[in-house]
Amino acid sequence: MSVKRRSFLKGTVATSALGVAVGSGLLQPRAAWAAWSEKAFSAKKVDEAIAGLYGSATTKDSSEIKLTVPDIAENGAVVPISVTTSLKNVESIAILVEKNPAPLTGGFNFSGNLEGYVSTRIKMGETSDVYAVVKAGGQVYSTKKMVKVTIGGCGG
């Protein structure tokens, strides 16, 4: 993935129908990444999803991100997760599940005086690494944790 999303968008604005969408305010650019990123959310691999969000799949491992998620999730349909970080100037947090059909689960864009913390509940199809990616001070950091899933929560 060498095409950076932002420059890709800029490049197409002038010519394509996307330009109309941007012009009419449907795709308003926001702080950390442009509106809901189809590319990142449809990516099948963690790297592609991270690249879709941040332009590059390179992240720094950080011990300053704490991923609170059960070691064993009995029910993959509801897995409580929280991401806490002591990193300063957090711009966004993203949660990814490596082995889900689409790894990117959610992105959280900070635009106020927020503590480096979000908590939610996610679905997991099978036992997988869960990634927390934090963008802070212009750098992208990540950490991961293996979660065992007893009953998957994606299929049927």
Next chain:
Amino acid sequence: MASSTIKIKAALTGDMTEVKALFQHVMETGQRKDPKTGEKIPAHHIKEVICQHNGKTILSCDWGVAVAKNPYLSFRFGGGKAGDTVKISWTDNKGDSDSAETKIG
């Protein structure tokens, strides 16, 4: 609308305001099949959640299908005072939306 699909609690804990929100939404993944017809149930999920403090957006969330059914969201922010407004709204991939607000207690 009869009742809101969003429940919000916002409470001061020291300097920070802790916000907890519950949304009613099916969060259909698009992977499941209808057991009767065998056809795939189309994805239906919240795409965007906007959280505002006194009218200013402080957190915007982009969600995919893998956020659990009836999603839960919690975060903490500084600068809130008792009586301030916290408003949360969501929009899903079918264009439905809802919003609710509460006062910091």
